[in-house]
Amino acid sequence: MMGIDAQSNTAPDYKIWVVSVAELSEDGSTFSIKFGLLNVGIDATSQAIIQLYSLSNVNQIITQATVAPLRRNEVREVVVSFPVRILPAGEQVPLGVRVLLQEEASSTLLDNNASFSVSVPLYVGEQIISIPDTPPVVRPNTSSSSRLPEGVIRIPIINVDVDLNNNEQRALFAGILGGICLLILILIWMVRVLFRKTPLFGSYKPPYSATSQYDRNSTIGRRQLWQQHAQNNSVQYPCRQGTYHARKLLLGVNGRYLDGWRITALRMMQYDMYGRITRSQVLATARWVKLLNKTAHRGGRLKPKQIARRVLPIARWMSKQFKKRLAPKTALLSVALDVRLEGKHGEVRIVFELHDCQQGMPTLLDQWDPEMVIMGRTLHESYTYTISGQNNTETYRQFKKRLTGDIQQALTELCQVVTVAYPEPIITATNFLNPPTHPTSTPTQHSMNAVSVKTPTSPITERVIVEIPTDHNLYSAQPPPPMIEGYSDETQQHTPMDDDRQ
The missing domain is CATH 2.60.40.10 (Immunoglobulins)
Structure with missing residues (x-):
């Protein structure tokens, strides 16, 4: 040769x-x-x-x-x-x-x-x-x-013969082939961007009654009134003495957090006293929704710092898109971070809890499963987290800088659950001069309880009648009105407190 x-x-x-x-x-x-x-x-x-x-x-x-x-x-x-x-x-x-x-x-x-x-x-x-x-x-x-003879190829369209036995022509052919591959990758990226679908949040009807049809003074009636105030799975601690806080937990039939549930959409939007402001809405793309769903289902095996690190890219992207819709005049409004979830009937559970505050820490007061209203095989639920707007002690630039951290904290709370247990009873003499604000089954005082990030246990069978939520005992940080089918985004939702004012 x-x-x-x-x-x-x-x-x-x-x-x-x-x-x-x-x-x-x-x-x-x-x-x-x-x-x-x-x-x-x-x-x-x-x-x-x-x-x-x-x-x-x-x-x-x-x-x-x-x-x-x-x-x-x-x-x-x-x-x-x-x-x-x-x-x-x-x-x-x-x-x-x-x-x-x-x-x-x-x-x-x-x-x-x-x-x-x-x-x-x-x-x-x-x-x-x-x-x-x-x-x-x-x-x-x-x-x-x-x-063509061995070692010679012809490039179609331009009709050029390349002899691969020649070093110069071989280098030219490699450059042309690399340029074609780069062009194909750019075209694929453009097609994905143009036809990528953002998961819509949509409207939904919760699988349980939104308005109470029972006596307000009965146990089931008061529980249904409290259900409207349960916005997410978070626990308020430290808390203010004498306040109550309701939360809902989305569990599997085995009692594990988010087992059987799937996150399908994520959005941010501002709201005022009349409802949510549609022009400020930001929807997460399918990429971030999948990442959040994956992280949430692994939250039980991760530490809080690991969860915060995994949801940080989602928080940065949401914050970047939301800042484009912000203005100094509207920065004072609160922000609602909504998470849509789906589950199959028979595979998931919804559990509500009511906490009161003793010695600055939350204490489990009641726990129940709602009466389900099944309209189909698929159940829809949502979590709503409240992010405060710009306050009087910070500038507009400081608020935008804080926004990413607040979103990260809310998503971290979504991916983990804090277990609140019943307090250990301590038998004491009844104080007739200062009776408790709600009926109790035994004359007890609540001791300091343990709060831990674990999977909640099955609901406790003990039932306690509690007060109807009023202005003086409801937690001060009011969440945004829930998104329920049949109500407009621009209309304030009806709450049990409205009945007390009439």
């Missing part, structure tokens, strides 16, 4: 191959066949001769043609025609073709031959054995060939 390559660099080196099968003319008197010719050596200076011969007798020349000199790496197509009657009628005749060039070295003549066969049709008359006097037609390379 080293000798052949060295010889090709000092002399022309022609290669010939069959491009197409022999074609019969319309009158059935002439065969036409196309050959490809390539010079892989240096530029030729003399004409070459193409000879067509019979393989049964290589000295029997059927026809021949002359070809002008070829430059280095030049490809040319040659069409050779010969009469049909010089071949026996009705037979499959094997033929050969060779290219002869005086300048070519003898060591490179192995690829100067090619073979093919033609099917001769039946004809009437004597055979003509003599070589025709008319010279064959030679045409330059104007169309792409179907067969």
Whole structure:
């Protein structure tokens, strides 16, 4: 191989191959066949001769043609025609073709031959054995060939031949291929951006009654009134003495947090006393929703710092998009962070808890499952977290800087659950001068309880009648009105406190 390559660099080196099968003319008197010719050596200076011969007798020349000199790496197509009657009628005749060039070295003549066969049709008359006097037609390379020699490829559309045996042409081909791949990647990215769908939050109806149909002084009636104030799974600690806080937990039938539930949408929007402000709405894309759902289901095996680190990219993206809709005049409004979840009936549970505050820490007062109103196989629920707007002690820039951290904290609370247990009873004498604000089953005092980040246990069977939520005992940080089907975003929702004011 080293000798052949060295010889090709000092002399022309022609290669010939069959491009197409022999074609019969319309009158059935002439065969036409196309050959490809390539010079892989240096530029030729003399004409070459193409000879067509019979393989049964290589000295029997059927026809021949002359070809002008070829430059280095030049490809040319040659069409050779010969009469049909010089071949026996009705037979499959094997033929050969060779290219002869005086300048070519003898060591490179192995690829100067090619073979093919033609099917001769039946004809009437004597055979003509003599070589025709008319010279064959030679045409330059104007169309792409179907067969190229080894190591040579043709780029479609631009119709350029590349010899991979040449280092310069190989580098050029690699650059063209890299540019095409880069262009394809850019087109794929553009298509994904244009047709990517953002999960819509939509409206929904909770799988339990939103308005109480029972006596307000009964246990079930008061529980239903408290259900409207349970916005998420968070626990208020430290808390203010004498306040109550309701929360809801989305569990699986096995009691594990978020088992069987799937996060389907995430949004942020501002709200005022009349409802949510639609123009400030920001919806998370499917990428961030999937990441949040994955992190939430692994929250039981992660530490709070690990959860906060995983939800930080989501918080940064939501904050960046939300700041585009902010203005100094509207920065004072509170922000609602809504999370939509879905579950299948029979696979999930909804548990409500009511906490009161003793010695600055929350204490479990009551726990119950709501009366479910099943409208279909799929159950829809949501968590709402409140982010305070710009306060009087910070500037507009400081508020925007704080926003990312508040979103991160809310998403971290979503991915974990804090268990609040019943207090251990301590039997003491009844104080008739200062009775408790709510009825209790035994004269007890609440001791300091333990608050831990664990999966909640199954609901306690003990039931306690508690007060109806009023202005003086409800936790001071009011959440935004819930999004319930049948109500407008711009309308304030009805609460049990409205009945007390009438």
